[in-house]
Amino acid sequence: MSFESLWADQSAIGRDPDTGGYTRGGWTPTEREATHWFLDQCAARNLTVESDGIGNLIAWWDPREQPAPRPGVVTGSHLDSVIDGGAFDGPLGVVSALAAVDRLRAEGFEPAVPIGVGAFVEEEGSRFGMPCLGSRVAAGVLSAEKALQLTDRAGVRLGHALEGAGIDPAGLGPSPLLRRMGTFVELHVEQGRGLTAPVGVASSIWPHGRYRFTFGGEANHAGTTLMEDRHDPMLTYAMTALAANKQARLAGARATFGRLSVEPNGTNAVPSRVTAWLDARAADTATLESLLAAITKQATERAERDGTTLEVTPESVSPIVDFPAGLRDRLVNVLDGAPVLPTGAGHDAGVFSDAGIPTAMLFVRNPTGVSHSPAEYAEMDDCLAGVDALAAVLKDLAK
Numbered sequence: 001m002s003f004e005s006l007w008a009d010q011s012a013i014g015r016d017p018d019t020g021g022y023t024r025g026g027w028t029p030t031e032r033e034a035t036h037w038f039l040d041q042c043a044a045r046n047l048t049v050e051s052d053g054i055g056n057l058i059a060w061w062d063p064r065e066q067p068a069p070r071p072g073v074v075t076g077s078h079l080d081s082v083i084d085g086g087a088f089d090g091p092l093g094v095v096s097a098l099a100a101v102d103r104l105r106a107e108g109f110e111p112a113v114p115i116g117v118g119a120f121v122e123e124e125g126s127r128f129g130m131p132c133l134g135s136r137v138a139a140g141v142l143s144a145e146k147a148l149q150l151t152d153r154a155g156v157r158l159g160h161a162l163e164g165a166g167i168d169p170a171g172l173g174p175s176p177l178l179r180r181m182g183t184f185v186e187l188h189v190e191q192g193r194g195l196t197a198p199v200g201v202a203s204s205i206w207p208h209g210r211y212r213f214t215f216g217g218e219a220n221h222a223g224t225t226l227m228e229d230r231h232d233p234m235l236t237y238a239m240t241a242l243a244a245n246k247q248a249r250l251a252g253a254r255a256t257f258g259r260l261s262v263e264p265n266g267t268n269a270v271p272s273r274v275t276a277w278l279d280a281r282a283a284d285t286a287t288l289e290s291l292l293a294a295i296t297k298q299a300t301e302r303a304e305r306d307g308t309t310l311e312v313t314p315e316s317v318s319p320i321v322d323f324p325a326g327l328r329d330r331l332v333n334v335l336d337g338a339p340v341l342p343t344g345a346g347h348d349a350g351v352f353s354d355a356g357i358p359t360a361m362l363f364v365r366n367p368t369g370v371s372h373s374p375a376e377y378a379e380m381d382d383c384l385a386g387v388d389a390l391a392a393v394l395k396d397l398a399k
């Protein structure tokens, strides 16, 4: 099947007819539909699928079948999405991986080591709040115990969500799949405007964190409470959002409050509590830490003036990832000097690299730089160049 048909097939799954976007949180019906599509594609190719305790999948192509499973070269990405996300973030890497395997088979290439196509669950953390949830649990960075405490916005526990998808939560923990990942290469749409060539190679991933800011105040009547008598956590939050933007600009970093919960959330009441989630990222750890400290300081000072309270809880912190230079340069060589660039976006590739698996990433040009939005886009010619590049890289790594 051509990349174009695979892409059209897959990208029809769960597309919101109103926004054109996708909402595929881990283990939700739309994400499961995409996962079943993937499994059908693997079956049609006679790939041998292995899964782990959280539902990560690797489908193996091993024409030189050996008595015992051996490590190989794995490529792939994720099928979940952010809330109302684009078509490319994740699925492009999975569909390109299937297309690259088809290409190599059609050429009669016989890999010396198995080639695996991976689909890793809840990469975005859009349902359970933890980025790269599947790979973190697989790598043992997040314990099964901690993972099982996670709940989604409706209060559904992770264990329940797994059971709903037919996965026994008792199997949660470090994944045997990682033992077979000799090398990992993730192809992904670029998510800024950093790439002007069709395909590039990643150098690093910025360190990033998600922090919960809880602003406490006093619920009161919107019409009768004098302005000077209020303890309004919304004001403390509003000033904190402005401070985060300013501090990030000053530091050459990124800070975003993209999620908010207000209690009691009534038009005619001063809120009693505002919970806001900060996503902060920077090129190095020291800058990220000082950015968080500066935002927290300003928020604390404002809370004192407003007579409100503030609690800051880190929900996840992801360290800087420098992909191994030898593997990166090998990819650049195979791709005739493709450009090398860092990214501010997080990826399962970062978790696997941190776990000691030699890992690299390929990026496909994003002409607008828009991502995590239904407007995310890549030209078909660039996607095809991505498949060419991935096939060439797999051929080199599995020869």
Ligand code: GLV
Pocket: 123, 124, 131, 344, 345, 346, 347
């Ligand atoms: C995932 O794409 C992230 O960077 O948050």
Ligand code: MN
Pocket: 082, 089, 124, 345, 372
């Ligand atoms: Mn993403």
Ligand code: MN
Pocket: 078, 089, 090, 123, 188, 346, 347
């Ligand atoms: Mn992604």
